[in-house]
Structures are given as C-alpha cells and as structure tokens.
Amino acid sequence: MLAVQRLWPSPPLDDLDDAALAEHYAWPDGxxxxxxxxxxVTxxxxAVTVxxxxxxxxxxxxxxxxxxxxELADVVLVGAGTVRAERYNGVxxxxxxRDTPPPIAVITGTADLDPASRLFTxxxxxxxVLTLHSAPRERREAVAAAGGELVVLPRLTPDAVLAELGRRGLVRILCEGGPSLLGALEAADAVDELCLTMSPLLVAGDAGRIARGSPGSPARRMTLVGALLADDALLLRYRRPPAAAATDPGRPA
Ligand SMILES: NC(=O)c1ccc[n+]([C@@H]2O[C@H](COP(=O)([O-])OP(=O)(O)OC[C@H]3O[C@@H](n4cnc5c(N)ncnc54)[C@H](OP(=O)(O)O)[C@@H]3O)[C@@H](O)[C@H]2O)c1
Structure with a gap:
C-alpha cells in the first residue's frame, strides 16, 4: 500500500487515499x-532523465x-521530443x-512521429497532432493513416496552441514536457502551475534540467500550494501567484 503524507496545506494528513489525492490536485475553479x-520529475x-x-x-x-x-485533465500536451524518447501511450x-479519456496532443513542426508507436497503437x-504546413506531406499522411487527428496551425507558439485547445473546449491542459516545450511555455508566461516530483536520487552524468532554451526570459515567482511526501520523494505543487499577492504586505518579496 502506497503511504502518501500531506505536508502542505496544513494540517498535515497521513495516508491519503485516492479521493484525497484527487482533491489535493483539484483544478482551480474559474x-x-x-x-x-x-x-x-527531477x-x-x-537531472531530468536517467x-x-x-x-x-x-x-x-x-x-x-x-x-x-x-485522468483529471481535458488534454495532455507534450512535445514531440518526449514522444520520440519515451514509450509514450494514451491515457x-x-x-x-467522462465517456472517454483525455486525448494526447503532440506538438511537432516536422510530424516526425513513428506510426507504429504506442502513441497511436x-x-x-x-x-x-499539432503541426505545420511545412511538415513533409508523407509524414502528415502517415500520421493520419496511423489514426492521429492532424491539426495544422499557422505557427506552433504557445499562444497559438493554447488558443486551438481552448477552441476545442480543452481548457484543463496538462503538459508533460519536455524541457524544450516547458522553456517555450515559460518564455510565453503560459505556465499556470508546476507539479514537480523531487526524487530522492543523485544522478551522475550530463542530463539537462527541466526547462531549456529561451535565454533572457525573466525569472518568475511561484507560490507553493501543495506538498506531499511519499517514500522520501517530495511531490510539490506550485501555482502562479494571485495578482493580489504582489501587493500583500504580509508576503515576503
Ligand atoms: N523528467 C521528466 O519529467 C520529463 C518529462 C518530459 C520529458 N523528459 C525528457 O526530455 C527529453 C525530451 O525533451 P526535449 O526538450 O528534447 O523535447 P520536447 O520538449 O518534448 O519536444 C520538443 C519538440 O517539440 C516540437 N515543438 C514544436 N513547437 C515547439 C515549441 N514552440 N516549443 C518547443 N517544442 C516545440 C519540436 O518537434 P519537431 O522536432 O518534431 O518539430 C521539438 O523538437 C527526453 O529525454 C524525455 O525523456 C523528461
């Protein structure tokens, strides 16, 4: 049995069950x-990988x-690099x-996805599959033949992608990375929440960090809204601070 302890928000709780976990990760109303x-996970x-x-x-x-x-999301958004690196399957x-699980939405400018991969099978x-007109026609056709729904956008910037998902009513967007996509989302100030698992591991090697690219983006403050402890791992939940936080004299700068 998985022992998950809630450290934050207070009061601390022991042995969270599935319902309590779902409540801990409830999407904000709005x-x-x-x-x-x-x-x-890091x-x-x-390190972002082993x-x-x-x-x-x-x-x-x-x-x-x-x-x-x-399961709680409307859609799972992921960069093509992660799909190519991981054995990526659907929800x-x-x-x-719901009648059906949320779809995976892959961002790829090249449509370079293996039609035999678990993403499709x-x-x-x-x-x-969110892609561009510039993606090679044969790859786009292979994606469609494998069962992917091709969505050709004029550009794959975060604002264009989020607008397209919103137009489809997919507003609870869970992004599973990878680092290039997170870097792009951060640069566009499009990250509302980060759920970060800190694994109790030291990893030698040259693995990158969880966000990459977009040098010059400003550092942004996030607010801790949840912390769980399970088997020495910390499962942290940070949100974009409410606008009022900047003027709250009780908060540290
Ligand atoms: N530790 C974790 O929790 C975690 C989570 C996710 C991934 N990972 C690891 O991260 C690695 C992959 O990360 P990655 O950074 O190489 O790939 P990524 O962020 O998953 O995907 C990058 C790809 O997304 C497409 N893309 C299109 N528009 C984009 C945009 N505006 N911004 C960013 N990407 C866009 C491009 O695909 P095209 O080249 O097809 O155009 C680009 O090459 C893997 O090793 C994976 O295991 C770790």
Whole structure:
C-alpha cells in the first residue's frame, strides 16, 4: 500500500487515499479559459532523465500522481521530443463523468512521429497532432493513416496552441514536457502551475534540467500550494501567484 503524507496545506494528513489525492490536485475553479498545469520529475541534483528517459526517476507515488493528473485533465500536451524518447501511450481511463479519456496532443513542426508507436497503437482516443504546413506531406499522411487527428496551425507558439485547445473546449491542459516545450511555455508566461516530483536520487552524468532554451526570459515567482511526501520523494505543487499577492504586505518579496 502506497503511504502518501500531506505536508502542505496544513494540517498535515497521513495516508491519503485516492479521493484525497484527487482533491489535493483539484483544478482551480474559474472561467473556462486554458489553464496550463505542467508535470515533471527531477532528481535531487536537477537531472531530468536517467539514461535519456524520465522513467528511472519515478517511484510508485510519482507514477500514481502522473496517472491521476492525466485522468483529471481535458488534454495532455507534450512535445514531440518526449514522444520520440519515451514509450509514450494514451491515457487509459476516463474519469470525472467522462465517456472517454483525455486525448494526447503532440506538438511537432516536422510530424516526425513513428506510426507504429504506442502513441497511436496503445490509446483509447486518437491523439491530436499539432503541426505545420511545412511538415513533409508523407509524414502528415502517415500520421493520419496511423489514426492521429492532424491539426495544422499557422505557427506552433504557445499562444497559438493554447488558443486551438481552448477552441476545442480543452481548457484543463496538462503538459508533460519536455524541457524544450516547458522553456517555450515559460518564455510565453503560459505556465499556470508546476507539479514537480523531487526524487530522492543523485544522478551522475550530463542530463539537462527541466526547462531549456529561451535565454533572457525573466525569472518568475511561484507560490507553493501543495506538498506531499511519499517514500522520501517530495511531490510539490506550485501555482502562479494571485495578482493580489504582489501587493500583500504580509508576503515576503
Ligand atoms: N523528467 C521528466 O519529467 C520529463 C518529462 C518530459 C520529458 N523528459 C525528457 O526530455 C527529453 C525530451 O525533451 P526535449 O526538450 O528534447 O523535447 P520536447 O520538449 O518534448 O519536444 C520538443 C519538440 O517539440 C516540437 N515543438 C514544436 N513547437 C515547439 C515549441 N514552440 N516549443 C518547443 N517544442 C516545440 C519540436 O518537434 P519537431 O522536432 O518534431 O518539430 C521539438 O523538437 C527526453 O529525454 C524525455 O525523456 C523528461
């Protein structure tokens, strides 16, 4: 049995069950506009992968939260680099009164996705493949033949992608990376929430960090809204601060 302890918000709680975990990760109430929740796992020393994949960083609790966050979302947004590196499959379960699980939406300017991969073969709903006219025609055709829904956009900037998902009513957006996509979202100030698992591991090697690219983007303050402890891993939840926080004299600068 997975022992998950809630450290924050107070009061601390022991042995969170599935319902309490879902409550801990409930989406904020609010207008139906795109809200981007990002989920990553990292080692204590900041590595985003072990041997090129994130799986070596995971734990039972991290995996449970990974699946829970998928089930709570309207759509799972991911960069093509992650799909190419990981054995990426669709969301398996429908929850929250839905008939079908949320789709995966892959951002790829090249449409360079393996039609035989689990993205297409191991999924209940077809993945959305957000791409450009400039992607080679044969690749776009291969994606469509594999069952992907091609969505050709004029550009793949965060604002264009989020607008397209919002137009489809997919406003609870769970982004599963990778680092290039997170860097682009940060540069566009499009990250509303970061769920970050800190695995109790030190990882030698030259793995990168969770966000990459976009030098010159300003540092942005986030607010801790949740912290869980499970088997020495910390599962942190940070949100964009409410606008009022900047003027709250009780908050540290
Ligand atoms: N630790 C974790 O939680 C975690 C999570 C996710 C991934 N990872 C790891 O991260 C690595 C992959 O990361 P990555 O940075 O190479 O790839 P990525 O961010 O998953 O995908 C980058 C790709 O997305 C497409 N793209 C299109 N428009 C983009 C835009 N505006 N911004 C960013 N990307 C855009 C491009 O695909 P095209 O080249 O097809 O045009 C680009 O090459 C893998 O090793 C994976 O295991 C770790």
């Amino acid at each position: 207008p139906a506009v795109p809200y981007v929740r990002v989920n990553f 080692s204590l020393d900041g 041997d090129g994949r994130s799986g070596g960083l995971g734990s039972a609790a991290d995996k449970a939260v990974f699946h829970l966050l998928r 398996q379960r429908a929850t929250r009164g 191991d999924t209940v709903v077809p993945p959305l």
